[in-house]
Amino acid sequence: MRLRKITLREIHMQLVAPFQTSFGKTSLRRILLLELDADGTTGWGECTAGEDPYYSYETVETAWHIIRDFLWPIVKYKEIDSAAEVWELLARVRGHNMAKAALETAIWDAEAKQKGLPLAKLLGGTRDEISSGVSIGIQPDIATLLAKVEKELAAGYQRIKIKIKPGNDVAPTRALREKFPRMRLMVDANSAYRLEDAQLLKQLDAFYLIMIEQPLGHDDIYSHAALQRQLDTPICLDECIHDIEHARAAIEIGACKIINMKLGRVGGHTPARRIHDLCQQKSVPVWCGGMLESGIGRAHNIAMSTLPNFTLPGDVSASRRYWTEDVIEPEVEVTPKGTIKVPSAPGIGYTPRLDRIESLTKRCEVLE
Secondary structure (H helix, E strand, O other), X not given: OEEEEEEEEEEEEEEEEEEEEOOEEEEEEEEEEEEEEEOOEEEEEEEOOEOOOOOOOOEHHHHHHHHHHHHHHHHOOOEOOOHHHHHHHHOXXXXXXXXXXXXXHHHHHHHHHHOOOEHHHHHOOOOOEEEEOEEEOOOOOHHHHHHHHHHHHHOOOOOEEEEOEOOEOHHHHHHHHHHOOOOOEEEEOOOOOOHHHHHHHHHHHHHOOOOEEOOOOOOOHHXXXXXXXXXXXXXXXXXXXXXXXXXXXXXXXXXXXXXXXXXXXXXXXXXXXXXXHHHHHOOOOEEEOOOOOOHHHHHHHHHHOOOOOEOOOEOOOOHHHOOOOOXXXXXXXXXXXXXXXXXOOOEOOOEEXXXXXXXXXXXXXXXX
C-alpha cells in the first residue's frame, strides 16, 4: 500500500470529572488525531501526548511538529507491504515515541482494513474479550474514594487502581483493603517517591496489592531494582520502559515483576509486540495502561490487549467513564462481568464519528 496523505486534528474533550495524579490534575484533554489515506483506505491513530510535559517530555505541540516536519516526510508516498515495516523507517528520529505511535498505529488500522481483518487478529491476538479494570485519581478524602470504588465494583470492573503520592498513600490503601478485603487492588505513584522512602512503601505490603506501579524516578531502573529487593509486593514499571532494551534491562536486574504497556510510550504496535514477546519469554506479565484516550486510542488498546501475555486487567474501560459522548460508534462498553468484547469488524472495529470530531476540532492540517 502507498501512504498518500495524512490529516492532523487537535480536538478538545472535557472529562466527565477531573483526573488527578501525583503530578497534576486534568479536566480538559487536548488530543491529536491522525487520519491516514493509504491508497484510498483510511486508517486512524491517536497521539497520547499530554497537554504538558509532566508524564513525558512529549506534548501535543511537540508531536504535531515531529509528525509534520520529520515523520511524515520519511514515509509519505512510500510503498510498503506491511505496517510492521514502518517502525524501522522511523528509527532515525530519536525518541518521540508518542508521535511515532500516532502514525504507526494508523497504518496498522489501514492495513487491517485493506485485508478485511480485525486489527486484533492482524496483530496476532488470541482473545475475543479482554478484562477491564479502572484507574481512580487522587480523591479529596477517603469517604469519596470508598464511594467511587464501590460504584466501579458494582459496574463489574475486575481490578481497581488508585493513584497515590506522599501523604496520600497508606491511609487510603488501608481503608480500601478493610472495606473490600477480596478486591483486586493496585496503586500507582507516577514516580512520586525516592529510594529513601522504601520503609514507607514497604507498609503497603500489608494490603496484598497486585502491584505498586512506578514508585520511583521515571528514568531510574537501577533504583527500582534496589527497592524491589526490599518489597514483597511486585513492582510494575511504566514510565521507565520506552523500548525493548529498557524492558530487558529491567527484567534482568530485577527492577520489576510486571510491565505496563502503553502504545504511545513505546512507539506503536510493532515495538509493543516485541516487548510483549520478550516478557512472555521471561514469564513477566504485561497489561495495558491508559492515557485518557478518546475512543480511537481506546480501540487500539483493545486490539493490543488481545495478545496472549496480557494476563492482568488493563486500564481500558468504558467510554462513558471519561466522556459524555465519545468520537466513535459504537462507544466502548464494559459487560456486567467486567470485560470488553473485541470488535470483529475490519481495522480497529469502531467507526470514527466525523461530525463529532469536526465539532471538537480546534486546528487541522492536511499533509500530502
